[in-house]
Amino acid sequence: MLIIQKSEGRAGVKPPLNKRFNRIWQYRHLYLMLIAPLAYYLIFCYWPMYGLQIGFKKYGINTGILGSPWVGFKYFEEYLGEAYFWKVVRNTFLLNIYSLIFSFPMPIILALLLNEVRSSFYKKLVQSISYLPHFMSTVVVCGFVINFLANSGPVNAVLDKLLGHKVQFLMEARYFRTIYIVSGIWQNIGWNSIIYFAAISGVDGQLYEAAIMDGAGRFRQVWHITIPAIMPTVTIMLILAIGGLLNVGYEKIILLYNGSTYETADVISSYVYRKGILGADYSYSTAVGVFQSVIGMIFIWSANKFSSLVGENSLW
């Protein structure tokens, strides 16, 4: 049908009124294609942004967004004054900081070590297998974590033999961050190293030859050639990670936490989920969400600005 329209358009339809319209008319098929995608963005991205105003209103399902009365910053004052809210913010930051310290360097180390493996078959094998956990669902990864660390699980069986007692890993708040970070490394170390592999494989082989001629050993070659070669990538990835400092997805958190580990495990998004979806406290949780959205946007935006200043590869 579209095709028929088009051929008519070329030949028979009257010339449009002015040049501007003419130009737009010329591309009408492209605009037609954009209708569905733009509807998607309008409905599922911009409408929720419009809905953010319920954070400033006393929202009721029956009164709707427009009919609910304004209450100003009531909910903001409420949660900003709560000690628990700040604990949640702190948890969010800490989880990210720890993953910056412990998870971030891991893929780089893996890429550097694997690059030194001489057998290319072995190298490829390790590489391919290392991506696999990335494609497991969060539920499966958390299923492994929970069942491995359970009272009757293999980890406790070993501990029982070695130490003579078991540890309730998932019931104690102090273990939560370690569990979260370590399982995250297990799942993503391989996948996140792809980009570093690419940077390494882009290095001109002549550089290494020249270095060998100059008498550089393998470790010097890594230090003076490979590492400088991946530094721009590392910088970009680091900036990106800092940009997401206030974002911890609740997907994994709500699978791993429980009442006894909220102390360290509860993050902003899981708090919003509990208050909003489970507790149906829409206005309050939206107000908390606004905090995360706004601060998060500032972080990501500045990170992107910064990365385009640092290197030529801006993120978008």
Next chain:
Amino acid sequence: MMKLKVKNSSGLTRIGEGKGSKVFDVFNVILMFLFLLVTLYPFWYAIIISLSDGKAVMANRVSIVPIDMTFATYKVVLRDPSIVTGFRNTIIYTVVGTLINLAASSLCAYPLSRSQLPGRGIIMKLIVFTMFFSGGMIPTYLVVNSLGIIDSIWAIVLPGAISTYNMIVMRTFFMGIPESLHEAACLDGASEVQILVRVVLPLSKAILATMLLFYGVGHWNSYMNALLYLNKKDLFPLQSILRNMVVDGQLSEAQTQVGGGSSFQVVETTMKYAVIVVSTLPIVLIYPFVQKYFVKGVMIGSVKG
């Protein structure tokens, strides 16, 4: 430490083939082997537990190979009506969802890849803005709610119909197709729709395959939309069933232990792992064949995302 090693290797021979270097090689190969073990062991463990007899599992005797191998657990799992329904739902959501993803992303990426399109800049800005800022969970939930699609397949496949990141990767790819091909097609009287379907998409098989896999795996693994928007049990995807059995089962395991029903718990542990195996098997099976497309996708995205 670095310096020490350097001295060690270059002190012995000139080109870094000294003793230190060889020691490092051995160490490295072993380290990478350990890394493989750690990566694969959980999967292997799930397989051997699910194939073992409950009594051996109870006694913690299973750690390297299955003991008293049996398929009994799988028979129970594959007959469980909630798992069968979950499987069916997941397949439907994955197929429908991925088709919508691909269609919507191509329809979005193609026009925006045409440099002459008036208004392209502003549309692009509006779209990229959604990567920085979003309404968040609750307002989105309320939108889905007021659309009346809660408890239907549409709540699963429509929110997230376009991943902006993937769309931009596609657009980047489309922009790499030479302008002369467009001109040639235009001269032959092709419309933009024809150009997209007959010229651009056939040239973009690599990126389409990559997107198909990214979106497909995403749907297969997703449980958040189901958690937020589905209440009816018979609509649950496999991941929700898995969550109820494997993750929340934790509590019931503790309870059954207190209750002393030991024979029940045996079945439960082997069952949990069998469900994990069944739900990940499709991905693990196709993985070796499609792995290179995933990597390609990351590479295309990282050149200029």
